[in-house]
Amino acid sequence: MSKKTAVVLFGGQSSEHVVSCMSVVNVIDHINKDKYDLLLIGITEEGHWIKTESVKEIKDGTWREGSVRAILSPDAGMGAVILLDGTKTELVEADVVFPVLHGLLGEDGTVQGLLELSRIPYVGCGVLSSAVSMDKLYTKIIVDDLGVRQAAYVPVMRHQLKNMEQVIARVEERFDYPVFVKPSNAGSSKGVSRAEDKKELETALLEAARHDRKILVEEMIVGREIECAVLGGGNQPVKASGVGEILAAAEFYDFDAKYNNADSKTVIDPQLPDGAAERVREAAKAVFQAVDGRGLARVDFFVKSDGTVVFNEINTMPGFTAISMYPMLWEAAGISKDQLVNCLMEDALSRFDD
Template sequence: MSKQNLAVIFGGQSSEHEISCMSASNIIQCIDAQRYNIVLVGITKEGHWVEAADLNAVQDGSWRQSKTSIVLSPDATRKGLYRMSEDEKAQFVHLDVIFPVLHGLYGEDGTVQGLFKLAGIPFVGCGLFASAAGMDKLYTKIIVDTLGIRQAKYVPVYKEELLKMDEVVARVESALEYPVFVKPSRAGSSKGVNKAANREQLKNALVEAADNDRKILVEETIIGREVECAVLGNLDVKASGVGEILSADEFYDFDAKYYNSESKTLVDPPMPENMREQIREDAVKIFMALDGRGLSRVDFFLTESGVVFNEINTLPGFTAISMYPMLWEAQGIPKKELVQKLIDLAFER
């Protein structure tokens, strides 16, 4: 059987660039080199597409100095990319499938998925709409509201409204009690997120969030355990078990998630069985309502009064400490098998 050509695309222009490289390193090692010719495509923080020589270049960061530029062709009759050498000579490489490992802005928000769709190349993960809606916390909440699934109360704020900061603050204070969480709507899971315990902190948090996004979400604080569920599939969607985050910091922000070794993840924490099943069912419902495909991680809070939806990640982390692959490993699906399943789902779609 002849090998198929598979492109792994990583890096990107988002604040989660480094995490994307860590995720890609894990995924590359799990791809069956007997079945696929792997083309490694890195996107620098400036948005330059280059070819990485090998896994070592991905791991040590030297790929960013690559002299081989990559241009993905949007021509659906070609289905592939152009490898451009320094002398501007172009070599066309046909692609059978793409595995995007891009977290956050321009990677998880439907932007690059639209390019893949235009190019007519199968790709791993959610499509344009699900990616865009899942990345946008505000629109995810609007969709989840239609499902009757409980979630934190919220107030949407737009950057231009901050010119009348006192009016915004009054609107938030009339709807929610302190402390509140302030989040950029589309900046990824952790960047620009702050907790505000009073009016002054709220104003500062709104300004910081506005640096990351025009749309801002102000949410009530939910006191509870942070739990996560992985989903896998296209139309026949399976939910994993439920994992729990034990954050070393007050809340699970970017640094606590990736750089604080005291943060821990549990793949089979004790909890009432009915709540575990509700989380698994709600995770699938939310994924399907967003028209999800392939994979997502759905996050909840487990409170004294029940389960509360938090957010969905349509291209979850795949690092050594990431919950998504750990949850499936706990279900008897090792990383290599999981990666192959995701590739199979791309072709199936």
């Protein structure tokens, strides 16, 4: 049987560029090389698409110096990547794409839209589910109708900050301090702040506005940070893993706590109040299906001391780094990284057959 060509995208223009470069190394390591020939394409932070020769180049960062540019053709009749090396042009037909891209301009439906135009099968959620899951405000609007508990919120638009006193009054009328302030579209907790008083709220709103024009101010939920992995969708049944707990080394699980603080830890299958783990699993599947998810997602919750489950957010291309919860949860459920990646690739190949 002839091998298929799998295009692996990584890097990207988001604040999670470095995390993507860490994730993709693990993904590549677990793709079955007997079934797939790989075409590695890195996207620089400036948005240049560059053919990459090896995992070694990804690890040492030299891939960014590559001279061969890559263009994913939107022509549905081609299903191909165009490689440009000076005056030389090469057309490589692509059978499947694994977009190991986190955050904006990668996980938010933009690349997925390009792949839909090209009609090249791809791993993961589609345009709609990627876009609404990346946008915390619209995720909340969808979850509002599910009957799944989530943090109460006040939406704020960047232009409204010209009348900062009115915005602060609206927040203070709804919530007591402390509150959390988040940009609606940002990854890995970039721009997220905790505000203890009016002055900190103003600072937090201005910081969030640097990352997005839509901002969420949320009530503070006191609870344990619990995550659940989801697999399936499309024409496959949706499965939920067991649960894992984040023990953040910082006041909350921001970008530095996730990736730069060795004291942050993850615990698989933690002891939770009776029935809470199953409620997390059911809610994770419900949220995934509500956003029309496909392939994979990690769904994050808080579990309060009385066992109440509170939805936090959904990530449609969760991290695949050595410390990432998503593959760890499936390994604990008996699905190895090899099996997990193969399952995702096989599902992708059937994408346009549904």
